[in-house]
Amino acid sequence: MRIAPKPIETFRDTFTYTNSDEAIQRFPFPFPEDEYMYSVNIEPHTLPGPEGSIYEHLFDIDEHYLSEMAERKIVLEENPKRCIAMEHMDLACWDFIDRAMSTLSVDYPDYFSLQKDGDTWSWENKLLSIKDTFTFGDSSTLPQPPMEYMGCQVQGDIALLDQRDNDLFLDAGVVTCPADWSLAFDAGMSFSQWHGPVPLAHEAGIFDRALKYLTAIPVGQPVRRLNWTLTINARMDTSPETYPDWGHERDTVTEENVGEKVYLRVELQVLDRMPRSNALMFSIRTFLISMDDLVKNKDWARRMHRVMKTLPEELIEYKGLSRYHPTLVTWLKQFDPEN
Amino acid sequence: MSQTAITVKVSNIRKVAPTIREFTLTPVDGDFFPFSPGSHVVVEMPAEGKKIRNAYSLLSDPRDPQSYRIAVRLQPESRGGSIYMHEKVQLGDELIITPPSNLFAPDWRAKKHLFFAGGVGITPFMSYIPEMLRQNADFELYYMYRSTQTGAYINELKEMLSNRLHAYDSAVSNRADIAKIMAECPQGTHIYICGPESLIETILKIGEKTGWPKSHIHYEAFAAPKPGKPFVAELKKSGKTVYVSEDQSLLEALEANDVEIPNLCRGGVCGQCMSTVIDGEVEHRDNFLSAEEKASNCCIMPCVSRSKTGRLNLDI
Amino acid sequence: MQAEPTTKSRPIYPPVEIDKDVAQHLFIAETGAFSALSKLYESCSSERSCWIVGEPEANSLGKYPKGCHFVRPADMSDVFSKLFSELPISSSLYLSAFRESFIWDMHNLAIKAGMADEQIKKLKPLSNERRLFCTHCYTLTEGVTHTPFQCPGCDRLLLVRDHFSRNHGAYVGVQINAEDPNDIPETQELN
Numbered sequence: 001m002r003i004a005p006k007p008i009e010t011f012r013d014t015f016t017y018t019n020s021d022e023a024i025q026r027f028p029f030p031f032p033e034d035e036y037m038y039s040v041n042i043e044p045h046t047l048p049g050p051e052g053s054i055y056e057h058l059f060d061i062d063e064h065y066l067s068e069m070a071e072r073k074i075v076l077e078e079n080p081k082r083c084i085a086m087e088h089m090d091l092a093c094w095d096f097i098d099r100a101m102s103t104l105s106v107d108y109p110d111y112f113s114l115q116k117d118g119d120t121w122s123w124e125n126k127l128l129s130i131k132d133t134f135t136f137g138d139s140s141t142l143p144q145p146p147m148e149y150m151g152c153q154v155q156g157d158i159a160l161l162d163q164r165d166n167d168l169f170l171d172a173g174v175v176t177c178p179a180d181w182s183l184a185f186d187a188g189m190s191f192s193q194w195h196g197p198v199p200l201a202h203e204a205g206i207f208d209r210a211l212k213y214l215t216a217i218p219v220g221q222p223v224r225r226l227n228w229t230l231t232i233n234a235r236m237d238t239s240p241e242t243y244p245d246w247g248h249e250r251d252t253v254t255e256e257n258v259g260e261k262v263y264l265r266v267e268l269q270v271l272d273r274m275p276r277s278n279a280l281m282f283s284i285r286t287f288l289i290s291m292d293d294l295v296k297n298k299d300w301a302r303r304m305h306r307v308m309k310t311l312p313e314e315l316i317e318y319k320g321l322s323r324y325h326p327t328l329v330t331w332l333k334q335f336d337p338e339n
Numbered sequence: 340m341s342q343t344a345i346t347v348k349v350s351n352i353r354k355v356a357p358t359i360r361e362f363t364l365t366p367v368d369g370d371f372f373p374f375s376p377g378s379h380v381v382v383e384m385p386a387e388g389k390k391i392r393n394a395y396s397l398l399s400d401p402r403d404p405q406s407y408r409i410a411v412r413l414q415p416e417s418r419g420g421s422i423y424m425h426e427k428v429q430l431g432d433e434l435i436i437t438p439p440s441n442l443f444a445p446d447w448r449a450k451k452h453l454f455f456a457g458g459v460g461i462t463p464f465m466s467y468i469p470e471m472l473r474q475n476a477d478f479e480l481y482y483m484y485r486s487t488q489t490g491a492y493i494n495e496l497k498e499m500l501s502n503r504l505h506a507y508d509s510a511v512s513n514r515a516d517i518a519k520i521m522a523e524c525p526q527g528t529h530i531y532i533c534g535p536e537s538l539i540e541t542i543l544k545i546g547e548k549t550g551w552p553k554s555h556i557h558y559e560a561f562a563a564p565k566p567g568k569p570f571v572a573e574l575k576k577s578g579k580t581v582y583v584s585e586d587q588s589l590l591e592a593l594e595a596n597d598v599e600i601p602n603l604c605r606g607g608v609c610g611q612c613m614s615t616v617i618d619g620e621v622e623h624r625d626n627f628l629s630a631e632e633k634a635s636n637c638c639i640m641p642c643v644s645r646s647k648t649g650r651l652n653l654d655i
Numbered sequence: 656m657q658a659e660p661t662t663k664s665r666p667i668y669p670p671v672e673i674d675k676d677v678a679q680h681l682f683i684a685e686t687g688a689f690s691a692l693s694k695l696y697e698s699c700s701s702e703r704s705c706w707i708v709g710e711p712e713a714n715s716l717g718k719y720p721k722g723c724h725f726v727r728p729a730d731m732s733d734v735f736s737k738l739f740s741e742l743p744i745s746s747s748l749y750l751s752a753f754r755e756s757f758i759w760d761m762h763n764l765a766i767k768a769g770m771a772d773e774q775i776k777k778l779k780p781l782s783n784e785r786r787l788f789c790t791h792c793y794t795l796t797e798g799v800t801h802t803p804f805q806c807p808g809c810d811r812l813l814l815v816r817d818h819f820s821r822n823h824g825a826y827v828g829v830q831i832n833a834e835d836p837n838d839i840p841e842t843q844e845l846n
Contacts, residue, residue: 081793088447164446165554182790188822189664196664197818216603216611218440219372221343240790240829244811247833276401278375278441323834450740450769526742527769550677550745552771 005065005127011177012071017234019293023063026054027289028266029297030226034306036315038206042213045224045270054268057107058222059100059154060285065127068155068177071236075176076148079241081184082176085147085160089172092160093146094137095274096281100150125153147172156268156285159183161191163278166215170194171279177236177286179229179265180320184241199314214271214280222272227284229319230328231265234288238265253324258331259292262324264304291331301335308332309339344383344435345371350406352430355491356484359459360425361398361410364434370404376467377559378439380407381605386423389587389595393420394605396533396559397439398465407436410491412459418566418586442609443533443559445471450527452478453520455542457534458489463559464533465492468499479503481520483538486510518545532558560608560626564588567622570646574598574655575617589641589651598655600641607643614639619651662817666759668779671749673699677774678745683735683761685752686710689719691778692751696720706735708757732764739768746770751778756786756797759824783845786825787815795825801842803831815845 009016019027049055054062075082085093101123105114115122122133130153134141142149151158151174159173168191175183186194191211217223231238232249253261268285295301308329316325333339351363374397384391399408411424428434443463445452452471454464461482471478480500484490486508496504507513521530521542530546532539539558546556566586572593573580583592590602590612602612607625616639623633625640632638639653673680673695679702682692686709696705705723707715712725726734739748748765750758758777765775787799787806794808802815806828813828820827832838 163444164448182827184793185788185790185818185820185823185827187820189820193664193819193821196662197816212610213601216440216601216609218438218603219374220438240827242791244791244830244833247830248835250834275372275374275439278378278444448766448769521744524744526740526744526746528744548676550674550747552744552774554771554773555744 004063005061005067006063007066008070009064009067010071011067011234011236012074015233015235017064017067017288019289020063024289024293024296026052026062027287027294028054028226028268029294029300029303030228030266031303031307034303035310036307042210042223042225042271045222045272047222054285054287055224058103058270058272059107059283060268061104061108061111061155065155068236069128069152072152072174072176075237076152076174082239082241083148083151083174084183084187085145085172086187089160089162089277089279090139090146091137092162092274092277092279092281093139093150093172095277095279096158096160097146097150098136099272099274099281100154104154128153147174154283156283159282159284160274161280161282163215163280166211167191168211168214168280173282175239178239178284179227179231179267179286180238180240180243182240197318199318217271217273217280219273219275222270224268224270227267227269229265230321231263231288232261232324234263234290236286236288250320250323253327255327255331258324258328259295260290262291262328263288264291264294291328295332295335298335301332305329305332305336306339343438345438347407347434347436349428349430349432349434352428355410356412356459356489357486358413358488359410359491360413361408361491362424362428363399364407364409364436365405367433371407372438373404374401374407374439374466375441375444376401376470377443377445377463378441378466379443379463379604380409380436380439382409382424383435384420384423384427386419386427390591391418391420391423392591392594392605396443396462396466398462400469401466402469407439410459410462412489418564418588440603442604443531443557445531446529446555446557447474447476449529449555450477451525451529452476453524453528453530454478454480454482455517455530455532455534455538456480456482456484457532457538458484459491460532460534460538460559461489461491461496462533464531467531468496472499479505481505481507481515481517483507483509483515483534517542518549521545521549521551528555530556532556536560560606564590564605564607564643565624567645568649570649570651572646572655573650573652575652576655583645588643589639589645593641593655600655602642605642607640610640612640612642614641615654617652617654620647621645621651622647662819664819665817666755666777666819666821668777671695671776671778673701674747675701676745677747678702678743680704680747680749681706681738681742682749682751683708684750685754685757688751688753688781691781692749695749731760735761735764736768739765739770742768742770746774748775749778750775752780753782754784754786754797755780756784756824759821763822763824785815785845786823787813787828788820788823788825789813789828791830795823799826799828799845801844803840803842804828812839 054060101114104112111127113124119136121136124131157175161168162171170189173183192207266287270283272281346367347364350365353361355361379394379396381392381394395409397407411421413425414421487510507515569584581592581596583589603609610627621639622645624643680699682696683706705720708726709728752758762775785799787796789806792809803812811830814831815828818827
């Protein structure tokens, strides 16, 4: 990995978060067209991906690793129920531990190491000063329950989906940086149920098609897609739980501060089949970029204006952009002289 | 979705029943992934200048990453896949398989599991059993076979399961009273069936007549595509015209012409290969489409279905 | 936060029929909600039983079929967990209630006992009362009929959404005026 983890920056209160030039360069700009449309934009997550890109490895570790792990710790201390694992998901959690440790130790050997002696595993995470030996599959030999243990060592939210009756069920996860959804409420829901609130997409048959595709993913063939929204300030925890704390920030955007306050928030979602449990791991890796940083790329700036300008009302509302959307579009106009 | 192939080596072949051969496959580099009970792999067989791809259940212990085992019943009237496996594959040969997929996983919420295996249908349950034993699950196996042809693993099972195994050898006219077995099941029992259509039909009918919840009866039919009249498929999107021979499935003909479509079970049950029909009458042989869908002729499952008229025009 | 027009998580209650191949039929209702089931009960010619939750037996006075069982709300979980686990496989449940949450609490007990989704037949709830899950403090509140609603756990004024959780038997509530404290819509009855 070329980007070494920076000292801890904050995603709340002081918002000291910044992106280096390299982080900006590898940012996943999610708009392939000038107009945004829902689609089943799933593609194979062929590994290894392009060197240095966010797609190179199964789990991407970047300069924000220490910051994000510190942030996760704060959220879970405040509310431990932001991490849930139903009893029948124990095996899936161990599958997740296997996949994470096996790939991290190979992809980032400077930071992680894994030794296996039959079922006795020794794991070291040098970034977080973690060193543990445990019996694979035996949750009593881990310092924390398996979901929490591994979830606190990877960037991004993780959900484990149980596959039953040709459907997927949200039965385990650690969700501390969601784009406005609650694991505590949604736990146990089926695929179309937890997507219930999403407007427009159901009618287009998007979820039926996506579900058919996802239930057929075999072992070793992960897939990925990008999801996006906007966030005010570099706030990772935009959960419904804490909405009373950050909701008002949507009302603080002015034409003068758009560049520093409005962030494009992109999720790299990866789905990977867990071999022993047949569950699907759903990792949601979140990337944040301020408008000021985004517009340094002239193509992105221009497209951003066009996408925002043509966004349907239902999406503006659903994504919570209503209060500042017009101000944003006005500000972006300067980067798109033709429009 | 095309699947990345895994190259494997045949490290053991043994006869496990008069018509059944077991193949042990080992990875060519590294270890295999563990798999979930009930998984299958698709084996690619380069037979006689055409590629046959058949799905076979993994019967080895799911936690063993060092080898996978499959068992193939010789079916002389088939399109040649089992013949190829029995007659052409030698110790040390390399084969190509897909990564494991699972369309027949146990429902771990069940209070009790009942397995009904017919003949070579014992295979997926061989991968269930080690995991069931580890989880201390309540289960019983009803194994129906004809010892002159099938009956693989019967001794191994007797030893592993003792009175959890109920064996019925039709060669000595020993038959199971399925209705009685089903009537005595406690609340929360799930039934799993793997075997010939007739066994599945029998159990489903009894279930229907006696008010069993449908969702608690799971089955995997071993329906490899059967031969049929040759026909031509015209493909709108790719602009190709594909000739489907007697002993080739439409899916195989497409693949032979470098047209890859999503597929998983290759036996007409999973729905992955469903394609839109523009013109031509379909001869449906699948277990996925509804009666209405079949009557409307809107779609076809290329892995098993064919054409009634000599021609099909497909949106592929 | 805006309310969405229709939400795919909200349960739909299709018409319920008796399957004559099923051996045992249990008709279970909250106090006062059995009348919605009586027609089905009468038409059932197989082995059947009737269970009322919350009505003291003394009040029954010929309101219910002979042999009807009465269960106290506090005993609901224990009684039905045991009952469901001892049922034969060939069983159907028919549920009727004023409160949607009752129906799903019963559903969850049945699933936990090993029953299948399709065996648990549910009549449309007779009232618009909702159980509300406050997404900020996780408090569950029964009998919510209007939006916005003030959460008794954290005092926040919540928009009662149509996004439903079967596990909780509840709808989710999110603070209505987090963005602008003065933006408080008129109280509306829930449908």
